[in-house]
Amino acid sequence: MFSGTVPRGKDEKEDYLLGQHLLNDPKNRQEHDFVVQMIREAVEACCYNIDIPSAPVVYPLKNLQHLYTPVTATLESGYTLLDVVERLHPTPALGGMPQKQSVDYIRKNETLNRGWYAGPVGWFDGHNNGEFAVAIRSALLQGMKPLYLLDVASLRILILRQNTKKLQ
Numbered sequence: 001m002f003s004g005t006v007p008r009g010k011d012e013k014e015d016y017l018l019g020q021h022l023l024n025d026p027k028n029r030q031e032h033d034f035v036v037q038m039i040r041e042a043v044e045a046c047c048y049n050i051d052i053p054s055a056p057v058v059y060p061l062k063n064l065q066h067l068y069t070p071v072t073a074t075l076e077s078g079y080t081l082l083d084v085v086e087r088l089h090p091t092p093a094l095g096g097m098p099q100k101q102s103v104d105y106i107r108k109n110e111t112l113n114r115g116w117y118a119g120p121v122g123w124f125d126g127h128n129n130g131e132f133a134v135a136i137r138s139a140l141l142q143g144m145k146p147l148y149l150l151d152v153a154s155l156r157i158l159i160l161r162q163n164t165k166k167l168q
């Protein structure tokens with residue numbers, strides 16, 4: 001799970017300092033922890049063998065660095081991948097918290113229409129194989145003309161495969 005962002009530095013030293021600043025920034029750490037705790041509660045309802053590190057690490061991408069906490073768990077029998085997706089989306093990183101009140105508040109008060117801002121996208125089969133990601137800041141194109149264009153990025157929140165039965 002990714003939440004908390006800084007840019008990459010222009011050289012190795014600046015890159016490291018930015019990453020360390022992110023890692024030690026109380027606001028980003030608290031927000032990250034809100035998401036981790038929500039994910040913990042969501043997977044506890046349908047998984048066991050839940051493994052969540054006590055602290056995030058800095059995860060560098062091409063232009064950004066994020067705080068990253070990998071979450072792994074095994075799905076209880078009787079549940080499907082969609083049960084997990086339903087419980088996880090939207091995390092506080094996307095919809096705020098408490099979930100219902102903040103999503104209601106955003107819908108009521110935000111003047112911008114987010115359109116297809118965020119949603120789980122993926123696949124599953126009848127054997128509980130599958131993989132889902134949260135697509136965020138998506139564009140809806142009609143021809144080549146954007147109807148909604150916020151930016152394009154994606155955030156992978158979970159993977160489930162029958163051979164490992166792991167959720168990440």
Ligand SMILES: C=C(O[C@H]1C=CC=C(C(=O)O)[C@@H]1O)C(=O)O
Pocket residue numbers: 002003004005066093094136137155
């Ligand atoms: C919700 C967004 O980003 C999420 C994904 C990566 C880092 C995030 C952050 O820095 O908080 C967000 O959780 C967004 O860009 O609209």
